[in-house]
Structure formats: C-alpha cells, structure tokens
Amino acid sequence: MSELRETRLEKGKALAALGQGPYALRFQPSHSTAVLQRDHTDLANGEERELAVAVAGRVMTRRVMGKLAFFTLADESGPIQLYIEKATLQAAQPDNPEVFAQLTSLVDAGDLIGVQGSLKRTDRGELSVKVKGWSMLSKSLQPLPDKWHGLADVETRYRQRYLDLIVSPQTRETFRRRALAVSTMRRWLDGKGFLEIETPVLQSVPGGADARPFETHHNALDLPLTLRIATELHLKRLVVGGFERVYELGRIFRNEGVSTRHNPEFTSVEIYQAYADYTDMMELTERLIAEVCQQVCGGTRISYQGTEIELTPPWRRATMHSLVQEATGLDFTTFTSREQAAGAMEALGLETPALADSVGRLLVEAFEQRVEASLIQPTFVLDYPVENSPLARAHRSKPGLVERFELFIVGRETANAFSELIDPVDQRQRLQAQQQRRAAGDLEAQGVDEDFLQALEVGMPPTGGLGIGIDRLVMLLTDSASIRDVIAFPLLRPEAKTSQRPEAESPS
RNA sequence: GGGUCGCUAGCUCAGCGGUAGAGCACUCGGCUUUUAACCGAUUGGUCCUGAGUUCGAAUCUCAGGCGACCCA
Structure with a gap:
C-alpha cells in the first residue's frame, strides 16, 4: 500500500525538519541485547540499574499508552524491550518539550533506531532499556510482516528473504548453522593439510559428472562456454601437478529442475587425497561429517523431521548388490544379459527404462527404485557398475564394478567417492563410451576432455x-x-507482475 | 513431465451464483506496567489474468500465470 509509504516519507521529512534526517551516518552501541539479557539476570522485578547503555536495532513492536510506551527493539543477537516514560525522557532532554511525542509518533514498527538510557526490569519481569535519548538510524518505508502470523507465505519467504530473516529466528539460525558447517569443514580440512584451490567455473568442456550444463558465451574470444557441473577434473589436474591433498568448496551449476532436493546452483566440496583409496575416503567422510555435526549440533545424534539419526562413526557399509538383493530378492550377479535382468525386474513391478541398457544400469535402477529411500541411517553403498562411473577405478577384485561409494542419509545421496581412475588408456575408453551415449541422445553423458587425458598421461598418483x-x-x-x-536466495521463476512475456516463444 | 491443492484489503484469512467481509496493520482520538496491550472512530479492493456460461460471476466452465505438496 502506497499510503503507508507516503505517511512514512512524511515522517522522514518531519525528522529532517527536526535536524535529524531519516538516515543516520553511524551509531555506536555499547552492548548487544543478548549481552544485556545475559549479564543482568540478577536485576529484580521493578528494580533499576544506573548503567549507561546504548543499543541499536529494529523496532519490532510498539505499545503506546498515553505517557508511557513500550517498544521491542531487536538487534542481531535478539530482542530487548524499551521502556519509554514521558517524564524520564523529558527530564533527560529539557530543551525539547516534544521529545516523547516525536519518539512515539515518528517511529514505526520496522524502523532502525538507536537509544541511550539505563536498565530497568519492569514489574512484569521484562528487562528493558529505560530510554533517555533516541535517534532515527534508518526509516522503513514498508510494513513488517504480520506480527502474529509472521511470514506464512512460503513464496514470500524465499522471494523476500530479508523479511523472513527479520521475523523468523529459525531462519536466522539455519543460516548461522550453515556458515558454521562450512567454516568447520574448511578448518578441519586445512588442519589435515588439505589445500583449497579455486578452479574455473567457466569451462569449454563440461565434465566430472553426468549432468546438463548451463551454456554461456565469452564475447571477446567468441567462445561458447559452460558453467561447471563439477570441480573434479581440474582438482585431479592439481593432483597430477603434485598437490597431494586438495579440495574446493564452491558453487556447482546443473541445468536441471527444481525440487525440495534440487537447486540449479548448489554447493559442493570435492576432496582429493593422493596415495589413498575409497576405503580411506570412507573414514575421512565419517570423521569430517561427524566433526561438522558435533560443532553445529553439539553432538552426533540428531533428529531430522522426527527421525533420530545416529551419525557417530562407524557407519554401515553394504554393497549395492547386497542391498538390492535384500530389498528385492534379485541377485544381479547371476544375470548374464540385460533381457534376463529386465524380465526379473518387471516380474516384480520395477521399471526398466530403455536408457538403462545393461545389467549394471538396471542394477542401479533397481537400487534407486527399491533401496535408496529406505537408507535412513548413514549408509555407505559400495561397488557400483562400471557403466555408471566413468571416472572411478575398476574394482580390485570384482569384474564389472568400480571402487566407488555413495553415502546415503535420510534416503538422500549426500556424498560420492571413488578410488580415482588414473589409467589414461582406460579413462579414454570410458569417456569415449560416454560420448557415444551422448551422441545417442543421453544429454547427461560426459564428453571427452582431451586436456584432462593429457594430464593423466603425465602420471597421476593413486588417489x-x-x-x-x-x-x-x-x-x-x-x-x-x-x-x-x-x-538464502533459491532460484524461483521471476514474478510475472505487469510485464507480459512476448508471444511467439517456446514451441515447448 | 503428470496429479492434487492454493491465489480475495499491506498481512492472516472467511465468503463459494444475488450490495466484497473479519482480525491485525495503517490514520485519528483516549490511556503511566505493556509484551498478540486495550477502548473508540476512520481509511483501505484489478477478488491472479483472459475468455466463456448466466438477467447477474470472487463464486460455475475453459485457457493461461505464479506457488506449495506428491509422483516420475
């Protein structure tokens, strides 16, 4: 509503006329509200403490009753009540007979203000700043979300995250925890001697994962480029170059749909350790995630959507074959042809898409359809078929499989690891097979990255x-x-609003 | 990609063929212990968009937009 905006602009002009504009240059708080709340629990109801305090924050609620007013002021650390008594404020500011009226009429919910005063715990037990002076720091021209219902509209929470953050302590807590998780991870890796090196986001050959890339273009070089779908191939080049422990924690882009589990840009960490294999990486995974969980949640036993999750290592390890057999009764090691495997699966009501053109790919289908969602507690799923894992090393003892694991928690793939394929001849054949699939219409199949193959030929340590x-x-x-x-800012379709999109578009 | 549900005042929602409503917020008045303050008054609408059915559509139908959830 623009009427509210007009009113508040007028109040801003009134503030300017009083010599203080609606937008201050700075303010020096003496305390955060959380520190005040923590340090003065001994102040009894109705008592005051002559401590000079200055706090700044956003006015969340206003309750004005004649010559007394209560505001709630929130800074990043939390809320504190302002006790605004006309007589007290007037005595502190004898030169301005209108000071109380100005404070109560020119300050709206949503404004950022600074106040000076002393401490008082009200008769009802609320620690408050007894206000003796105030200044407008930033005038808000927009209403806050409903103070009782908060931001109920999920869409608005995502589109206007700043409003969500202002009114939802839980949202603030989520992003604090995210920051702590990421910093803990970096600290842990740095402490183990891993070096974080940034690799290109813009690439001419997308690789390192089965996914469709975003396409873009470099003007000066007239060069088609894609945004990276993984950091894998460049980090491996660094291992070839002699860095024995490297990682990159950063943004990945995949041109896929959105869901509760997918956003087209997301964050991954990829970690490479020379002279190690996938069993070493399982231990590393357990230790790293347990450490992050410990720091973020205060323990390794957590609750997710009502289910207890035990993240204390060690975690269950099971082969994909055994899990599929457990769930379906089918022993995929006995199948000698795709037709045989497909027939057995269809007899159980499992789907057998045409793109799954081998026994191995059908095994993965069966796993996805019947096992994945049931892996609630952390589980390492081991030994994938070679067809689905073009960058993983052939298994040391099981023909047709690779040394690969994926970690599943609450039914979701959370990590993926290999004993890396370092044989350049084998790698070339695998990537060529991928390219053939791509030519045959699999848009997620990888291409052949000649420079990467060249690096492998120079010699990459077991990794x-x-x-x-x-x-x-x-x-x-x-x-x-x-x-x-x-x-913080997930991808959403732009709001249509006024501008209609032109016709003669999208043959869909 | 398929299905279900939703979209009405700034916010949260009711209304489901016959004058577009409530609470909160906003504005004004009152109020020195409130914390969803309270009391009184006022203000506020492209009922998502378009087409259709109808004497009459927020309401029924169709198409589209945006979102949520479920499935693939």
Missing part, C-alpha cells in the same frame, strides 16, 4: 576422491525439509 553435497548436509543438520530452506 582417493570425495564429493559432499553441502546443501543436503546442511538440510540434515538444520532439520530443514527443503533445500530452499538452506539456500
């Missing part, structure tokens, strides 16, 4: 590699049901 989805991990640690709750 264990690991990727962890930060957003999904943070969802777990913050008990968030949707990935959008842990991304």
Whole structure:
C-alpha cells in the first residue's frame, strides 16, 4: 500500500525538519541485547540499574499508552524491550518539550533506531532499556510482516528473504548453522593439510559428472562456454601437478529442475587425497561429517523431521548388490544379459527404462527404485557398475564394478567417492563410451576432455576422491525439509507482475 | 513431465451464483506496567489474468500465470 509509504516519507521529512534526517551516518552501541539479557539476570522485578547503555536495532513492536510506551527493539543477537516514560525522557532532554511525542509518533514498527538510557526490569519481569535519548538510524518505508502470523507465505519467504530473516529466528539460525558447517569443514580440512584451490567455473568442456550444463558465451574470444557441473577434473589436474591433498568448496551449476532436493546452483566440496583409496575416503567422510555435526549440533545424534539419526562413526557399509538383493530378492550377479535382468525386474513391478541398457544400469535402477529411500541411517553403498562411473577405478577384485561409494542419509545421496581412475588408456575408453551415449541422445553423458587425458598421461598418483553435497548436509543438520530452506536466495521463476512475456516463444 | 491443492484489503484469512467481509496493520482520538496491550472512530479492493456460461460471476466452465505438496 502506497499510503503507508507516503505517511512514512512524511515522517522522514518531519525528522529532517527536526535536524535529524531519516538516515543516520553511524551509531555506536555499547552492548548487544543478548549481552544485556545475559549479564543482568540478577536485576529484580521493578528494580533499576544506573548503567549507561546504548543499543541499536529494529523496532519490532510498539505499545503506546498515553505517557508511557513500550517498544521491542531487536538487534542481531535478539530482542530487548524499551521502556519509554514521558517524564524520564523529558527530564533527560529539557530543551525539547516534544521529545516523547516525536519518539512515539515518528517511529514505526520496522524502523532502525538507536537509544541511550539505563536498565530497568519492569514489574512484569521484562528487562528493558529505560530510554533517555533516541535517534532515527534508518526509516522503513514498508510494513513488517504480520506480527502474529509472521511470514506464512512460503513464496514470500524465499522471494523476500530479508523479511523472513527479520521475523523468523529459525531462519536466522539455519543460516548461522550453515556458515558454521562450512567454516568447520574448511578448518578441519586445512588442519589435515588439505589445500583449497579455486578452479574455473567457466569451462569449454563440461565434465566430472553426468549432468546438463548451463551454456554461456565469452564475447571477446567468441567462445561458447559452460558453467561447471563439477570441480573434479581440474582438482585431479592439481593432483597430477603434485598437490597431494586438495579440495574446493564452491558453487556447482546443473541445468536441471527444481525440487525440495534440487537447486540449479548448489554447493559442493570435492576432496582429493593422493596415495589413498575409497576405503580411506570412507573414514575421512565419517570423521569430517561427524566433526561438522558435533560443532553445529553439539553432538552426533540428531533428529531430522522426527527421525533420530545416529551419525557417530562407524557407519554401515553394504554393497549395492547386497542391498538390492535384500530389498528385492534379485541377485544381479547371476544375470548374464540385460533381457534376463529386465524380465526379473518387471516380474516384480520395477521399471526398466530403455536408457538403462545393461545389467549394471538396471542394477542401479533397481537400487534407486527399491533401496535408496529406505537408507535412513548413514549408509555407505559400495561397488557400483562400471557403466555408471566413468571416472572411478575398476574394482580390485570384482569384474564389472568400480571402487566407488555413495553415502546415503535420510534416503538422500549426500556424498560420492571413488578410488580415482588414473589409467589414461582406460579413462579414454570410458569417456569415449560416454560420448557415444551422448551422441545417442543421453544429454547427461560426459564428453571427452582431451586436456584432462593429457594430464593423466603425465602420471597421476593413486588417489582417493570425495564429493559432499553441502546443501543436503546442511538440510540434515538444520532439520530443514527443503533445500530452499538452506539456500538464502533459491532460484524461483521471476514474478510475472505487469510485464507480459512476448508471444511467439517456446514451441515447448 | 503428470496429479492434487492454493491465489480475495499491506498481512492472516472467511465468503463459494444475488450490495466484497473479519482480525491485525495503517490514520485519528483516549490511556503511566505493556509484551498478540486495550477502548473508540476512520481509511483501505484489478477478488491472479483472459475468455466463456448466466438477467447477474470472487463464486460455475475453459485457457493461461505464479506457488506449495506428491509422483516420475
């Protein structure tokens, strides 16, 4: 409503006429509200304390009753009540007979103000700043969300996250925890001698994962580029270059749909350790995630959406074959042809899409359809078929499989790791097979990155590699049901509003 | 991609074929212990958009937009 905005602009002009504009240059708080709340619990109801305090924050609620007013002021640390007594304020500011009226009429809910005064705990037990002076720091021209219902509209929470943050302590807590999770992870890795190195986001050959990339263009070089879908291939080049422990924690872009578990840009950490294999990476995964959980949640036993999750290592390890057999009764090691496996699956009502063109790919289908969602407690799923894992090393003892694991928690893939494929001849064949699939219509299949193959030919040490989805991990640690709750500004379709989009578009 | 549900005042919602409503917020008046303050008065609408059915549509139908959830 623009009427409210007009009124508040007028109040801003009134403030300017009084010599203080609606937008201050600075203010020096003496305390955060949380420190005041913490340090003065001994102040009894109705008592006052002659401590000079200055606090700044946003006015959340106003209750004006004649010659006395109560405001709630919130800074980043939390709220504190302002006790605004006309007589007290007037005595402190004898030159301005209108000071109380100005404070109560020119300050609206949503404004940022600073106040000076002393402490008083009211008769009802609320620690308050007894106000003796005030200044407008920033005039708000927009209403706050409903003080009782808060921000009920999920869409507004995502589109106008600043409003969500102002009124929802839980949202603030989620992003604090996310920051703590990320910093803990970096600190832990740095402490283990891992070096964080940034690799290109703009790439001419997307690789390192099965996913469709975003396409863009470099003008000066007239060069088509894609945004990275993984950091894998560049981090491996660094291992070839002699860095034995490297990682990158950063943004990945995949041109896919959005859901409660997917956002087109998300954050991953990829970690590479020379002379290690995937069993080493399992231990690393357990220790790293347990440490992050300990720091963020204060323990390794947590509750997610009403389910207890035990993250204290060690975690269950099971092969994909055994899990599928457990869930379906099918022993995929006995199938010698796709037709045989597909027939057995269809007899159980499982789908067998055409793109799953081998026994191995059908095994993965069966796993996704019947096992994945049931892996609630942390579980390492081991030994994937080679067809689905073009960058993982062939298994040391099981033909047709690779040394790979994925970590599942609450039914979601949370980490993915290999004994890395370092044989350049094998790697070339695998990537060529991928490219053939791509030519055959699999838009997620990878291409051949010649420069990467060249690096492997120079010689890469045996290496264990690991990727962890930060957003999904943070969802777990913050008990968030949707990935959008842990991304400050998730991708949404732009609001249509007035501008109609032109016709003659999208043959769909 | 498919299905279900939602979209009405700034916010939260009711109204479901016959004059567009409530609470809160805003504005004005009153009030020195409130904390969803209270009491009184006023103000505030593209009922998501478009087309159709109808004497009459927020309400019924169709198409579209945006969102949520479920499924793939």
